[in-house]
Amino acid sequence: MAPGSDMEAVKRAKVLMVGAGGIGCELLKTLALSGFEDIHIIDMDTIEVSNLNRQFLFRQCHVGQSKAKVARDAVLKFRPHINIKPYHANVKNPEFNIEFFKQFSVVVNGLDNLDARRHVNRLCLAAEVPLIESGTTGFLGQVTVHVKGKTECYECQGKPTPKTYPVCTITNTPSKFVHCVVWAKDLLFAKLFGDRSQENDLNVQSSDSVDASKNTEDVFERNPDEDLENYGQRIYDHVFGYNIELALSNEETWRQREKPRPIYINDVLPEKSFQKNGYLENSIDVNMAISAMPALGLKSPQDIWSLAENTKVFLEALSLFIKKRVKDIGNLMFDKDDQLAVEFVTAAANIRASSFGIPMHSLFETKGIAGNIVHAVATTNAIIAGLIVIEAIKVLQGDFNNYRMTYCLEFPKRKMLLMPIEPFEANKSCYVCSETPLILEINTRTSKLRDFVEKIVRNKLGMNLPLIMHGANLIFEDGDDIEEDVASNYARNLDKVLAELPSPVTSGTVLTVEDLQQELTCNIIIKHREEFNEEKEPDGMVLSGWTERANDKQSSNGESTSSVLTNGPYVASGKPLVSGTKRKLSEMEEASDNSCNPSSKSNSADRENPQQVDDNDVLDDLVILEVPPEVPKKKKVQLSV
Ligand SMILES: Nc1ncnc2c1ncn2[C@@H]1O[C@H](COP(=O)(O)OP(=O)(O)OP(=O)(O)O)[C@@H](O)[C@H]1O
Numbered sequence: 076m077a078p079g080s081d082m083e084a085v086k087r088a089k090v091l092m093v094g095a096g097g098i099g100c101e102l103l104k105t106l107a108l109s110g111f112e113d114i115h116i117i118d119m120d121t122i123e124v125s126n127l128n129r130q131f132l133f134r135q136c137h138v139g140q141s142k143a144k145v146a147r148d149a150v151l152k153f154r155p156h157i158n159i160k161p162y163h164a165n166v167k168n169p170e171f172n173i174e175f176f177k178q179f180s181v182v183v184n185g186l187d188n189l190d191a192r193r194h195v196n197r198l199c200l201a202a203e204v205p206l207i208e209s210g211t212t213g214f215l216g217q218v219t220v221h222v223k224g225k226t227e228c229y230e231c232q233g234k235p236t237p238k239t240y241p242v243c244t245i246t247n248t249p250s251k252f253v254h255c256v257v258w259a260k261d262l263l264f265a266k267l268f269g270d271r272s273q274e275n276d277l278n279v280q281s282s283d284s285v286d287a288s289k290n291t292e293d294v295f296e297r298n299p300d301e302d303l304e305n306y307g308q309r310i311y312d313h314v315f316g317y318n319i320e321l322a323l324s325n326e327e328t329w330r331q332r333e334k335p336r337p338i339y340i341n342d343v344l345p346e347k348s349f350q351k352n353g354y355l356e357n358s359i360d361v362n363m364a365i366s367a368m369p370a371l372g373l374k375s376p377q378d379i380w381s382l383a384e385n386t387k388v389f390l391e392a393l394s395l396f397i398k399k400r401v402k403d404i405g406n407l408m409f410d411k412d413d414q415l416a417v418e419f420v421t422a423a424a425n426i427r428a429s430s431f432g433i434p435m436h437s438l439f440e441t442k443g444i445a446g447n448i449v450h451a452v453a454t455t456n457a458i459i460a461g462l463i464v465i466e467a468i469k470v471l472q473g474d475f476n477n478y479r480m481t482y483c484l485e486f487p488k489r490k491m492l493l494m495p496i497e498p499f500e501a502n503k504s505c506y507v508c509s510e511t512p513l514i515l516e517i518n519t520r521t522s523k524l525r526d527f528v529e530k531i532v533r534n535k536l537g538m539n540l541p542l543i544m545h546g547a548n549l550i551f552e553d554g555d556d557i558e559e560d561v562a563s564n565y566a567r568n569l570d571k572v573l574a575e576l577p578s579p580v581t582s583g584t585v586l587t588v589e590d591l592q593q594e595l596t597c598n599i600i601i602k603h604r605e606e607f608n609e610e611k612e613p614d615g616m617v618l619s620g621w622t623e624r625a626n627d628k629q630s631s632n633g634e635s636t637s638s639v640l641t642n643g644p645y646v647a648s649g650k651p652l653v654s655g656t657k658r659k660l661s662e663m664e665e666a667s668d669n670s671c672n673p674s675s676k677s678n679s680a681d682r683e684n685p686q687q688v689d690d691n692d693v694l695d696d697l698v699i700l701e702v703p704p705e706v707p708k709k710k711k712v713q714l715s716v
């Protein structure tokens with residue numbers, strides 16, 4: 076319960092809690108027990124069995140029900156007289172507009188993805204409602220306070236891009252198991268079962284291998300009269316045998332690297348023992364999740380399968396997708412909760428690993444890597460929830476001098492497990508909370524409006540329902556209520572290159588991009604540029620102006636400083652809130668690893684410092700900096716007395 080003097084503000088407050096998962100359950104309980112009496116909850120999910128170990132407001136009997144509603148009911152049992160209003164919905168829905176947000180005294184987030192966090196940040200800014208943000212990953216966590224006009228907004232600091240890898244490392248020169256998993260998941264799985272119209276680097280081999288592109292054009296298509304067994308073997312031999320042979324033909328690549336070994340099915344299963352086992356014929360219990368393992372006698376997800384077992388799982392899973400899930404093919408995205416997908420990816424990653432002399436892993440481990448899973452720690456969620464409530468109370472009291480962003484560390488430093496830091500002031504060039512224009516370097520003669528909308532407006536700027544204007548001309552708009560002829564006009568525009576739009580976009584053009592729901596407007600100055608570096612600038616365009624980089628340099632990292640944290644990972648301020656799901660290979664880039672250059676063999680051992688959470692490459696939800704921010708160079712908020 077909040078101290079007596081705080082109680083009035085707490086009792087009167089109307090709180091919006093977004094997300095009723097790991098942090099949200101703790102938060103709702105702590106809010107209720109601290110004296111809050113009017114709480115609205117938005118969560119779009121239903122309860123899953125896997126939530127029960129830490130989302131303690133939920134029980135087995137609630138599986139399948141709305142998290143927001145069940146959380147409300149659970150808390151009303153011990154605080155029956157308070158008002159809790161649940162919304163089983165996506166916070167990005169239009170009903171949660173600025174007017175809706177304005178009714179609240181404070182918004183508290185218990186979310187798990189960047190997209191929703193950015194959206195809530197924008198609505199809080201527009202509605203002028205204070206926001207308390209939070210995030211946890213394993214033992215690490217953080218809480219930040221965002222009050223318009225007083226502190227930075229959630230987006231004032233650049234969000235780190237998730238851990239990424241150069242395309243050539245994935246396609247040609249994997250050196251770690253994670254590279255094989257990314258290949259299996261984002262290339263092979265996507266190629267066989269995903270949207271075939273999407274670009275896919277699976278076939279990229281050495282640039283001089285003319286045959287590669289010729290031969291691989293149709294290889295993933297199943298011929299109409301081809302039986303499943305032949306198809307599976309053909310794919311196997313192509314990706315693990317033929318493609319590796321091709322890669323080997325580029326001798327320069329292997330001058331300083333271990334050569335991979337091509338693997339053909341006849342080498343692994345000379346007797347075609349999988350046929351004898353009847354792997355294609357096993358009937359599947361329709362009530363069970365479709366799985367390749369039972370028919371092959373593989374029981375434990377913790378076991379590391381042999382090459383032969385991986386080969387059988389590969390063939391069986393491929394066959395099951397075609398026999399049992401043919402409707403999904405063409406639309407599938409890898410999902411860590413899809414057993415058959417995990418089996419296929421595990422097998423494919425292991426076979427590739429074996430080819431490159433990389434140790435193989437179990438299905439359990441592969442699932443963790445492929446799904447970016449960092450196991451949640453209930454106590455971290457509880458600590459973070461407590462800190463959120465403490466900051467919410469300060470915000471309600473207007474106790475501006477005492478706002479703190481707080482980091483929860485894995486190991487105590489100077490006997491402190493929680494690191495409180497004064498909040499930063501707003502970044503004057505933040506495109507979200509200031510009006511600074513952005514600059515986009517782009518090839519206006521080759522890039523289509525669609526590329527601009529997808530890569531910049533949606534991905535980089537996080538806009539939900541964008542509207543794009545060139546002067547007074549509307550060139551694109553998204554929404555349900557657009558008339559048919561206008562919509563088909565926009566659709567035509569999307570397929571045009573920028574310079575050939577009805578009002579041509581060329582160097583010097585200023586585009587205005589708006590999201591009315593988020594009440595966000597940005598001006599983007601276009602600069603034509605002919606060429607881009609495929610590895611370093613995979614989008615084929617570069618957005619700047621928002622001095623994310625400058626901030627990074629200024630802040631912490633350079634001058635900041637507490638020696639307190641020097642040896643350990645440090646959770647960067649305001650950052651750990653990046654979603655770690657479904658990355659495209661085209662977005663992949665790993666700054667320190669330029670393995671495309673054959674002479675720059677990456678020294679993975681150097682990078683495998685167990686102190687840095689880096690390696691298993693599973694920590695996408697949290698940003699770890701190697702240098703701690705003690706005395707941030709970035710200006711702190713001027714505290715008024
Ligand atoms: N756009 C959104 N609108 C509403 N709720 C959201 C939105 N995005 C995420 N959430 C909710 O935020 C919560 C985050 O909780 P948490 O991180 O514990 O994830 P989880 O889905 O419960 O667990 P896990 O990902 O480990 O299975 C989830 O309940 C999720 O439904």
Ligand SMILES: [Zn+2]
Binds near residue numbers: 228505
């Ligand atoms: Zn900002």
